[in-house]
Amino acid sequence: KYIYGSRVAWRIPDLKNLKEDIWNIYIHSYQDRIFNCRDLADFFGLREEELICYLPEKVKQEKTVFTSRITDFLVKRLLNIEDFMEKLKTCYSEKKECLLMYLRQEIDFSGENFAFVDLAGSGFTQDCLGKVMKELYDGKIQNYFFRKDKEQTKICDNRVFYPCFFPYFVLL
Numbered sequence: 001k002y003i004y005g006s007r008v009a010w011r012i013p014d015l016k017n018l019k020e021d022i023w024n025i026y027i028h029s030y031q032d033r034i035f036n037c038r039d040l041a042d043f044f045g046l047r048e049e050e051l052i053c054y055l056p057e058k059v060k061q062e063k064t065v066f067t068s069r070i071t072d073f074l075v076k077r078l079l080n081i082e083d084f085m086e087k088l089k090t091c092y093s094e095k096k097e098c099l100l101m102y103l104r105q106e107i108d109f110s111g112e113n114f115a116f117v118d119l120a121g122s123g124f125t126q127d128c129l130g131k132v133m134k135e136l137y138d139g140k141i142q143n144y145f146f147r148k149d150k151e152q153t154k155i156c157d158n159r160v161f162y163p164c165f166f167p168y169f170v171l172l
Helices: 015-030 037-044 048-052 068-078 082-106 124-133
Strands: 116-121 141-148 156-162
Touching: 015 037, 015 068, 015 082, 015 124, 037 048, 037 068, 082 124, 116 124, 124 141, 124 156
Parallel strands: 116 141, 141 156
Antiparallel strands: none
């Protein structure tokens, strides 16, 4: 049986280490992909209107283009605003519950008879998923990669067919 997953679906922060997990997801996924308020709101899973009140006036202007330095500053600043973090906690709690419902529906956790398969990656996404899955399954999660980057995973057990980096793997 195959299930569908994506980085957006699997990369949900662990609510126990919310700040740290959000920061790690940011630097692994979005650091060079946020150019304006709308992009920043998308990263946090919020509507732009929900985010804008927490931002400095200077960056709220429609024509402001964020650099990664600005984005780093904004993300760090937002992660230290208590009100904002409460909003995120609620948002991610709902997403986490949806993800757990989907996994319960699709995977038989009674044995160790499931694994995740990926063409290429670092294992970061599977580690995020593994943290969330701790509520459902406390064993080692098995992952199979065709090619895997140098990222060291801590939660999952990975099997790799081609264990070294090569730049044009997307041609596969």
